[in-house]
Amino acid sequence: MKNRLLIKLCCIIGAGTVLLFWMIDILSSQAEQSMSSIADEHKQELRDFAKQAEYIYLKQGEAALEVWLDDLREQEKTWIAVAYSDIKPLANSDFTYRYEQGIWLGRSIDWMIHLYFEYNPIMDIPFSDKNTHFLIQLPQRMRPGKYYTYADSAIQFALPLVLLSLLSLVLYQHLMSPLRRLENATKQFSEGNFDVRINASLDSRDDELTALADTFDHMADRTSKLIASQRQMLSDLSHELRTPLTRMDMAVDFLELQLDPKKAADRLRYEAINMRELVEDALTLAYLDTERPKLNNETFDLAELINVICEDSRFEYPKHTLITHLPDQALIKNSSQRALGQGIENVIRNALHYTPTDKNVMVSLSKTDTLYSLVIQDEGQGVPEELLEDIFKPFFRVDKARTLSDAQSELKIGQKRSGFGLGLSLALRQVEAVKGTIKASNYYSADAQKLGLLITIELPCVSAES
Template sequence: MKKRLFWKLFALIVLGSISLMMVAHWLIVHTEQKMSFISPLHQQTLRDYAREAEQYYQQGDMATLTQFLARVSDEEQTWVAVVESDLTPIAGTTLLPSYKERFTLGRDVSWKIHLYFKENPVMDVTFEDGNTHFLILLPQHMRPGTYWPATSVLMQIFLPILLMSLISIVIYRHVMQPLRQLQHAAKQVAEGDFSIRLKPRLGNRSDEIATLAETFDSMAEHIGRLIQNQRHLTADLSHEMRTILTRIELALGQTENNKEHIQALDRIRTEVQQMRRMVEDTLTLAWLDGESPQLQTDEMDLTELIDSVVEDARFEFPTREIALTIPDYAPVSHCSDRVLGHAIENVLRNALYHTPEGGTVSVQLRQAETEYLILITDQGPGVAEKHLEDIFKPFFRLKRQNQSTYKGFGIGLSLAKRQVEALGGRIYASNIASQGLQITVTLPLPVVYVKQN
């Protein structure tokens, strides 16, 4: 059957609506019935009045009876009377004994009172002789159904709301439970678990949601195969390129003794080294993007790490100055010295590449209220405002007149961004007023430092 979910919901709503009307009708009728009778206490009061009047009547004490009836009338603010009835058939007719036994001049105190009539009924308590009746217009305070109008509104409005809420909850759970499982499964897929399967968790469902689960399982399996193939391809590519680069380096080492080709060989070696660095950075970038590894495992001194990176950069770029401003101690937790060191190295190397010979690159470490700030400022030409975010994209390179002197491939800053963000930090670029580009790296302070601040 097509549209199984539609027919399920349709049947549930129809049956629920019918049940709602039946339950509401039964409750209203039942409640009205229960509220239509005089309370037992008031019934007994009326019977007591009648018994006392009957006692005076049987004793023939009409004066006391008259006083009693007047007192009851005053106390109850109503009409009261004692009446004799003499049913005399005429024209040769007779009365049925059962009719004569049931005959009253008013309503019995045990009868139901109509809640929709404005006038109060006359109540009748028959004396033992069967011909004398104690009649009283039902006092207003004894009339049943005082709360019936409010009860009627409550049952006609809030009872349907309550029952429809229950039906809505059933529908919601029937639909949302598999959707929550789908959400959980999608989260697991996003975290890299492609073995998750949703259809077995739905039991014997065979509606549209079950079809969606089957489609999701097929998608997860397909994506898992693609990711696995990509990993194998990346590993194979890495192995093959590293092997080729190693052979080229070995061949260069064997031919460097030939003085005639020394300049060309130096250029080849430089390009090979750049290619090796590009391959390693690209693989690291792909690893960070695809695997989402847990890197926040180390505790270290940020000052020592920056000082070590700067010393290596000074050796690699002897024609540039590096002005270092760092505190004596800057502890960080939930970090990775290898990953963070690589990120700072890439940013610093980029600054040194774009600073002319004899120029100065500034490296500062500051402590803010909740984070560390690493400021690396070069003396290069800067970057147009529209490209300040683009420089962190893989393989993005600005065209410059001295492009031939820059050895990068546009991987360093994008890799640094992924590395810093994987450690819970941020990285962004801004132009400084004089000349050059400033890249800011932020890292969260340890929790103890934040509390102290």
């Protein structure tokens, strides 16, 4: 699923937001409800006021009650009164007894107080006869919800701050945990630990960060392989250059001593040509390994290209028999004539190089619906089965298993030596650059006798464009 991380973050943030509003609503309601009732001690104090007013009224009279009420008003700084609940109906209306008993001149002290009202409500405590009421506007000191403003502020501001901070921390940890691993892996990689990988530690995830880890691991794999390949190539190249340089030193000594100067000059020229070809092939191989170019911008006749290569090879190897089975035309699109030509040429030259002069090299091209299959078959001694994949490695040679032709064992100025073990390596990279494949196998006679090496190159008729 695409955008897994986005979906995950949306779910976490959405759930956190819903939880936040739910908690704010619940806590606000509970805080308001718990703070809207008059405190029990204040309720008892109001009941005591009513009892005392009733006692004075009944025992001392209305005048004494008036004096007491004036003192209480001054003391509590509020409005206080005593009244009858005498309700007179109009138009001969009749109230039931239940209705008359339910009439209140003020609020019961057990009712909740609206915290949002600016004025204090009038509380009603009936006397024993239920018809006389002690009325008092709730004194400010008895008003509930003294700390409601602070509680409401904490619920509205502090609670969201805490919850959002926790949510941010969760999201931060969820995002930064793989990023820290990526940072540590990158640091280790930059310090030379090319085996470090991070995707194995993110198996529990399956999102964009996992894709980033896959990309890093892929980059690390390719980079480490390139570095190892380049190091190996430099080591092999330096080893390969020692021998021709030693021979050149000897040839220079022969020239200085005037010992067969012509042969010494020929040796210098021969070694210089081979060294140049070795360096050029090594640089080409390094370019193909490092850059991995996509060469797919040409359309040409593959049969004609192979035919030209075979004609050049017959000229270069006049004592060998090169047999071709090619169609009249084999159009290939979105490919590279130069890269493919060099790759095929290297394979054919390798086959001629290891085939004795009395044997044959056969080149055949066939076509399916989507692929061209090019087969180069020589009659050398083949390659040990366990080394069939190794022959495509740079500087790998199996001279012990493959016998050089007699003609190639002689020193011939101007003729390519093809003995550094780079030909098939270049062929592999060049064929892969045009989206093709190449593989090697031995072929045998009916009596299981090894007859030679068979290289198969498969090329798409139309390569995918970049």
